[in-house]
Amino acid sequence: DIQMTQSPSSLSASVGDRVTITCRASQGISNYLAWYQQKPGKVPKLLIYAASTLQSGVPSRFSGSGSGTDFTLTISSLQPEDVATYYCQKYNSARTFGQGTKLEIK
Amino acid sequence: QVQLQESGPGLVKPSQTLSLTCTVSGGSISSGGYYWSWIRQHPGKGLEWIGYIYYSGSTYYNPSLKSRVTISVDTSKNQFSLKLSSVTAADTAVYYCAREPALGGRAFDIWGQGTMVTVSS
Numbered sequence: 001d002i003q004m005t006q007s008p009s010s011l012s013a014s015v016g017d018r019v020t021i022t023c024r025a026s027q028g029i030s031n032y033l034a035w036y037q038q039k040p041g042k043v044p045k046l047l048i049y050a051a052s053t054l055q056s057g058v059p060s061r062f063s064g065s066g067s068g069t070d071f072t073l074t075i076s077s078l079q080p081e082d083v084a085t086y087y088c089q090k091y092n093s094a095r096t097f098g099q100g101t102k103l104e105i106k
Numbered sequence: 107q108v109q110l111q112e113s114g115p116g117l118v119k120p121s122q123t124l125s126l127t128c129t130v131s132g133g134s135i136s137s138g139g140y141y142w143s144w145i146r147q148h149p150g151k152g153l154e155w156i157g158y159i160y161y162s163g164s165t166y167y168n169p170s171l172k173s174r175v176t177i178s179v180d181t182s183k184n185q186f187s188l189k190l191s192s193v194t195a196a197d198t199a200v201y202y203c204a205r206e207p208a209l210g211g212r213a214f215d216i217w218g219q220g221t222m223v224t225v226s227s
Contacts, residue, residue: 001169031211032211034213034214036153036214043202043217043218043219043220044153044202044214044217045217046212046213046214046215049211049212049213049215050210050211050212055212055215087152087153089153089155089213089214091206091211091213091214094155094166094168094169095143095155095158095168096155097152097153097154097155098152099152100152100153
């Protein structure tokens with residue numbers, strides 16, 4: 001089974017900071033990679049699919065990159081409403097999520 | 107727009123079978139083009155995909171749960187269902203249903219609100 005590993009598990013940043021979260025697949029998954037945002041007590045929300053395609057309605061400060069085994073989610077200028085846990089997920093063959101990255105405001 | 111709504115018992119006894127239904131509104135399962143999944147989230151933990159079904163009835167399950175999972179579809183009711191057998195406290199979680207476009211690689215684009223299921227005697 002392909003494992004998805006996110007880093008860091010948690011991070012704290014200031015409003016306006018550039019934030020990067022990394023997701024690594026244990027085997028190549030091409031670009032079958034999505035990112036989700038889950039705010040406390042809420043349903044996960046799709047941010048990015050196909051590694052770098054922004055879901056409709058998602059602010060442009062979110063971006064994704066990568067292919068194969070290494071992927072990143074970047075928030076170009078952190079906003080207070082971005083406090084959430086972020087998950088990567090592969091969707092070729094068995095769907096698998098990363099363990100999550102909890103993002104807080106410093 | 108398409109909406110998903112989970113329903114089912116919030117409390118299940120150990121060793122019994124957990125049964126949940128997801129009702130799809132605003133679109134038809136039988137029109138094809140989508141995989142319909144179940145995903146769960148243990149309290150305070152991450153997300154775990156359980157499996158999906160296509161309108162034709164073809165399924166794909168998480169290998170770690172495959173022996174206990176059955177997902178079925180009822181196109182006449184525009185619903186799909188989850189059965190998880192021999193449950194234990196480790197199956198206590200919020201259960202979500204979600205839609206995934208079958209083409210174009212768009213991942214889980216629509217989710218239900220989730221339903222909490224507790225396994226306890």
